[in-house]
Amino acid sequence: MKRAVVTGLGFITSIGNSRADVLRSLRECRTGVEPFEEFSGADCPVKLAGTVKGFAFPSTDPEDWTYPGEPRLTRTQLRAMTPNALYAFCAMQQAIREARLTPDLLSHPRTGLMCASGGSMWLAYHNFHTMITRGVARCQPLAVVNSIPGSLYINLVATFGLKGASLGCSSACASSAHALGLALDLIRLDRQDIVFVIGAEDCNKFNILPFAAARALSVQTDPARTPCAFDRNRDGFVGTGGAAVLVVEELEHARRRGVPILSEVLGWGQASDGYNVMIPDPSGDGLRRAMESALSDARLRPDDVDYINAHATSTPVGDASECRAIRAVFPGGKLPFVSSTKSLTGHGLSLAGAMEAAFCVLALQEKFTPVSAHITELDPECTGIPIVTAPVDAAPRVALNNASGFGGTNVCVALRRWDHAG
Amino acid sequence: MALDEKTLTDLKEGLRRCNAATVEAAIRFRENGDSSAIPTIVYGLIERYQPSTSTVRLADANDETRLVEDLGLDSLTLLELVLSIEEVLQLRIENEELKAIRTVGQMKKFLEDKINGARSTPATEPYNRDRIALVLPQQPPFLFLDTAELNGEILTATYTIKGDEFFLEGHFRGDPIFPASILFEALGQAACLWVLERGPQALGKPIPSNQLFFASLDGAHVYRKARPQERLSLEVKLTRLREPLAIFQGRVTTAAGDRVAQVDRLVLAFGEQLPTAEPSPTPSA
Numbered sequence: 001m002k003r004a005v006v007t008g009l010g011f012i013t014s015i016g017n018s019r020a021d022v023l024r025s026l027r028e029c030r031t032g033v034e035p036f037e038e039f040s041g042a043d044c045p046v047k048l049a050g051t052v053k054g055f056a057f058p059s060t061d062p063e064d065w066t067y068p069g070e071p072r073l074t075r076t077q078l079r080a081m082t083p084n085a086l087y088a089f090c091a092m093q094q095a096i097r098e099a100r101l102t103p104d105l106l107s108h109p110r111t112g113l114m115c116a117s118g119g120s121m122w123l124a125y126h127n128f129h130t131m132i133t134r135g136v137a138r139c140q141p142l143a144v145v146n147s148i149p150g151s152l153y154i155n156l157v158a159t160f161g162l163k164g165a166s167l168g169c170s171s172a173c174a175s176s177a178h179a180l181g182l183a184l185d186l187i188r189l190d191r192q193d194i195v196f197v198i199g200a201e202d203c204n205k206f207n208i209l210p211f212a213a214a215r216a217l218s219v220q221t222d223p224a225r226t227p228c229a230f231d232r233n234r235d236g237f238v239g240t241g242g243a244a245v246l247v248v249e250e251l252e253h254a255r256r257r258g259v260p261i262l263s264e265v266l267g268w269g270q271a272s273d274g275y276n277v278m279i280p281d282p283s284g285d286g287l288r289r290a291m292e293s294a295l296s297d298a299r300l301r302p303d304d305v306d307y308i309n310a311h312a313t314s315t316p317v318g319d320a321s322e323c324r325a326i327r328a329v330f331p332g333g334k335l336p337f338v339s340s341t342k343s344l345t346g347h348g349l350s351l352a353g354a355m356e357a358a359f360c361v362l363a364l365q366e367k368f369t370p371v372s373a374h375i376t377e378l379d380p381e382c383t384g385i386p387i388v389t390a391p392v393d394a395a396p397r398v399a400l401n402n403a404s405g406f407g408g409t410n411v412c413v414a415l416r417r418w419d420h421a422g
Numbered sequence: 423m424a425l426d427e428k429t430l431t432d433l434k435e436g437l438r439r440c441n442a443a444t445v446e447a448a449i450r451f452r453e454n455g456d457s458s459a460i461p462t463i464v465y466g467l468i469e470r471y472q473p474s475t476s477t478v479r480l481a482d483a484n485d486e487t488r489l490v491e492d493l494g495l496d497s498l499t500l501l502e503l504v505l506s507i508e509e510v511l512q513l514r515i516e517n518e519e520l521k522a523i524r525t526v527g528q529m530k531k532f533l534e535d536k537i538n539g540a541r542s543t544p545a546t547e548p549y550n551r552d553r554i555a556l557v558l559p560q561q562p563p564f565l566f567l568d569t570a571e572l573n574g575e576i577l578t579a580t581y582t583i584k585g586d587e588f589f590l591e592g593h594f595r596g597d598p599i600f601p602a603s604i605l606f607e608a609l610g611q612a613a614c615l616w617v618l619e620r621g622p623q624a625l626g627k628p629i630p631s632n633q634l635f636f637a638s639l640d641g642a643h644v645y646r647k648a649r650p651q652e653r654l655s656l657e658v659k660l661t662r663l664r665e666p667l668a669i670f671q672g673r674v675t676t677a678a679g680d681r682v683a684q685v686d687r688l689v690l691a692f693g694e695q696l697p698t699a700e701p702s703p704t705p706s707a
Contacts, residue, residue: 074474079498132630
């Protein structure tokens, strides 16, 4: 079976729009969360978001949007885009540069993408509003493209001229973790040489505030205190958007090109709770089986694992259930360090899996263990689990990245530092 | 006629990436129906959508310049252009019509013809039952128009009583007679078809089919029984259209021309804000 490595990363996140900025934020525990203007008003109980900096979407007309950097998109490229696709376009540029992909290699039958986005609720709402209030004949010709969750892969495949596999994954907050797992399988089965893994989400009231109805969002107003995964007083997650990209490449292909290897994707597992549409199984059983499946797939023993980037969104139920899953997988002996980077970024929904896998790549390559921010009083549920409440001097070699979504879908991906020994 | 504030705002918003001359021409067209404004509007909108990569600049274009091959509009951009033209000129360009438009000149001529033609209100293609069902909210088994034809303010329609209409089983048992109430329903459906097809153009705003309702009926008379296998001819004629009401006269005859029914005043109400009380009859109606 072929092996897969990561050769490029791209970030448009609340904690930075470049590898260097994201790395600094993770090392220095800088939050990307701040009061969000869209949430102002007395009728909105939620005030904070992990805002994406450097972009503006003042109207639904893409020609009004602003975004950083080069190259600029043409009107015909931009007109079918969503905010999440535009974030992804910018993150893709970084990943393509880092992986040194030439135009030939980018637009190649053996280069594809696996991506994930919940779609742009905002534009879908706008388009339906036009249809209902102004008539079917008044809708923009491309309205259907930016109204569906598939708009992310649709835009990226067309804009970058991709010729290989293309798929949008839809498994709520596990979506882009699934995308990474599927990309790994495509490489291992020799179906593709390079697969972009992309997670992206809008960052606005339309895709974040619906979670307020489920009382899943933090109503704290101080970004120095929330989100606080694993803290006894956590009160929900803080939403974020943006995009993250990993270039997953077949090992020998990467070696032949002489491109620097950032880390290896060792294996993955997935399992479902079969329990409830929204509430995770309190026993953590589904996530436990996903983690065990990933370890087995990666041919790792539990004590090989140095670090777990937990799904931990800072909801009371979710974090506790994940603690039970971790305790079940690592019943004794050495437990890996555990942290939730969502306490800095906010929860990126479909973006989360890819973003946090990319954080794991940084942690493995740069030899640091990310901190789980804003913990003042550790939840007793975490007893016995080494949650990283303050910086530790530990350079992980093997990391697991957990992701869980509505309906009790669970994914775990195993990554290993690339130390040239192969 | 000066445009109301909202119409003007919407018009300007739709044209905000166009040059000032285009906006000025669009306002002139909408206020006075001045068809000499059309070329300026068409050029202005093409300019707004033309990609920077196209080989021919609009300034160098003539009537033979092709929209796709020369000006570089792809088929989706062409649809964006068409949508903007439809919004500004308040008309609908059908798919079949669009296929015949390839050059700047054809576009200008088509629009001028369409706008001038719309004023002389030519007879249009007859509607069959399927096409009627696409427009009307009333659906089988409660659709009582088989064919329809629009001609200015008159809509003529036919309905053949099939004999298997569900209500004939009880109206009356063993003696099927087409109910009088359904005769007036059929006239009401004919009036609905006129409002949905002609109303938006006449009023300059959409009329959603789920916001159109029966309001009242005056001077309704039935002269003769109608039985299965008879082919009824229906005619409604608009007497007045003013938001939120459309007022018609209507009559039903047999194929041989015998009077079946008549109504002096059939009122439909439309829009989100329906009148709460029945409107009082106007002496002129």
